[in-house]
Amino acid sequence: xAVGVVEQAIRGVYEGFTYRVEEADALLYKVDPRAKLAYMxxxxxxxxxxxxxWGQAMLLCYLVFLMLTGYHVRKFAEAVKPVALTVLxxxxxxxxxxxxxLGEALSRSALHAAFTALRIANVSLLLxxxxxxxxxxxxxxxxxxxxxxxxxxxxFSLTIRFVPxxxxxxxxxxxYFRVRGFRVKWGLNVLEGVRQLxxxxxxxxxxxxxxxxxxxxxxxxxxxxxxxxxxxxxxxxCRRDIVFLALNAAVLAKILLINAFLVP
Amino acid sequence: xxLNKSPAVELIDVWFKYLSSRDYVLKGLSxxxxxxxxxxxxxxxxxxxxxxxxxxxxxLRPQRGVVKVLGMDVQAVGFQEIARCxxxxxxxxxxxxxxxxxxxxxxxTLRNFEYPDRLVKNxxxxxxxxxxxxxxxxxxPSTLSYGQLRLASIAIALSHDPEVVVIDEPTMGLDKRYxxxxxxxxxxxxxxxxxxxxxxxxxxxxxxxxxxxxLLNEGRITVYxxxxxxxxxxxxxxxARLTMPTVPxxxxxxxxxxxxxxxPISVGEFLxxxxxxxxxxxxxxxxxx
Numbered sequence: 001x002a003v004g005v006v007e008q009a010i011r012g013v014y015e016g017f018t019y020r021v022e023e024a025d026a027l028l029y030k031v032d033p034r035a036k037l038a039y040m041x042x043x044x045x046x047x048x049x050x051x052x053x054w055g056q057a058m059l060l061c062y063l064v065f066l067m068l069t070g071y072h073v074r075k076f077a078e079a080v081k082p083v084a085l086t087v088l089x090x091x092x093x094x095x096x097x098x099x100x101x102l103g104e105a106l107s108r109s110a111l112h113a114a115f116t117a118l119r120i121a122n123v124s125l126l127l128x129x130x131x132x133x134x135x136x137x138x139x140x141x142x143x144x145x146x147x148x149x150x151x152x153x154x155x156f157s158l159t160i161r162f163v164p165x166x167x168x169x170x171x172x173x174x175x176y177f178r179v180r181g182f183r184v185k186w187g188l189n190v191l192e193g194v195r196q197l198x199x200x201x202x203x204x205x206x207x208x209x210x211x212x213x214x215x216x217x218x219x220x221x222x223x224x225x226x227x228x229x230x231x232x233x234x235x236x237x238c239r240r241d242i243v244f245l246a247l248n249a250a251v252l253a254k255i256l257l258i259n260a261f262l263v264p
Numbered sequence: 265x266x267l268n269k270s271p272a273v274e275l276i277d278v279w280f281k282y283l284s285s286r287d288y289v290l291k292g293l294s295x296x297x298x299x300x301x302x303x304x305x306x307x308x309x310x311x312x313x314x315x316x317x318x319x320x321x322x323x324l325r326p327q328r329g330v331v332k333v334l335g336m337d338v339q340a341v342g343f344q345e346i347a348r349c350x351x352x353x354x355x356x357x358x359x360x361x362x363x364x365x366x367x368x369x370x371x372x373t374l375r376n377f378e379y380p381d382r383l384v385k386n387x388x389x390x391x392x393x394x395x396x397x398x399x400x401x402x403x404x405p406s407t408l409s410y411g412q413l414r415l416a417s418i419a420i421a422l423s424h425d426p427e428v429v430v431i432d433e434p435t436m437g438l439d440k441r442y443x444x445x446x447x448x449x450x451x452x453x454x455x456x457x458x459x460x461x462x463x464x465x466x467x468x469x470x471x472x473x474x475x476x477x478x479l480l481n482e483g484r485i486t487v488y489x490x491x492x493x494x495x496x497x498x499x500x501x502x503x504a505r506l507t508m509p510t511v512p513x514x515x516x517x518x519x520x521x522x523x524x525x526x527x528p529i530s531v532g533e534f535l536x537x538x539x540x541x542x543x544x545x546x547x548x549x550x551x552x553x
Contacts, residue, residue: 075283079283172356172359175323176352176354176359176360178323178343179351180347180372180376180420181344181348181373181376181424182376183344183376199363199372202362203359203360203361206358207359210358
């Protein structure tokens, strides 16, 4: 069960990051990555400040609306389904823990669990919305324009670029282990479960290290870091980005105010 | 050997699309592969060969249509039940090996399938000998060549004695020696009554190793049948962006003057037809022809 949820979570990351909207058909794609990064930081602060269930629910609705400006409804549902399943599983697990371990009442436990689950869902949606609608090169350029040294900015964008690749590697390894009869069962035989999991982790570590080495070699053979470089497309902040930031800041501020004064 | 000609693998009107792809990869694909046959699924890069194979193994589930393996609907049964009767060798072998010896890799797989401990040692020896990797059993997989790894991966897939063996791009990264060894193994497995399904765009290898072939083009099987029929389908091969193997290509030209129904696919068959014609006194084309 736990392995199934981890698999769903990785699948969610993979699908969320793999799916890219067409530049022409999505507002979110057209917004300058700097505006999106600024908005992401503001939204992360809001998510951590909002301390009520309804506040988090409002943030969720708003993030879903925002994502739908960049995703088709069906694609959005497909990309977000694994995240939703993972969050649902975590909420159930938390509720059970509150009841069993802390001895809280069921209704109170359910509220606590729902709040934490919503917070995780909000952070996940925010990251997917920001990074899956911004090409990694544009993120690198945005960071350079914000004063980050080129090498570090490029490394960051490279990390983003390789998130789906690493997720794909993990899923492939898991799939090919399943074909060979691997099943991580957490029944009475915990040791057997740990043993099976350790085989998989060994292989995954090996695959990831090989991936890191091949990326490093590819970069070196292209003289990465030898001299500064320019970008194929120059980013420019325009009126659309300012309107995007202003509108989003207003919405976030409103949610914070409602959370602080109106929601009981 | 008397072979049961009921389908081992059946795909009926299968549609599948990855979230990241714009179009469907499989578009109403249908194929029924009989037990005891070896089939090469041929197609260009990106034609959906691996996607098709992953459906047979149960790693992917069709969005529309039905996939049956040995009569089991892959959507209705658990993954473990499919894995018990289907051995799979992926294209990228890096995902497969993690233990410190080939023997351990085989042992772990056997134990996963709850093979009795007292039989594991013998089973490993038997499978390794049948594939010709007896001397590699105690080697560390990280020290093996790609060809050796490919043979070891076949041994792993065969270790629990599956009825169906699925191989994704078997010749990738193999030199002539290992390609010949692999062709021999595939022929032997088919003779033993197993069903072999492999993806490949290497028509020369296919002509040496398999007894049936299917052309996959734009998400559908365009031609499926005996090797001779498929490898002589010049138009369909071109449509699938494949090259006709050398012998059929040559014979297609010579056929105009031979006027024969024979369809040789190996050099030996080709030569025997030529020799027969020369011996008949009918001769080959004159230079002036």
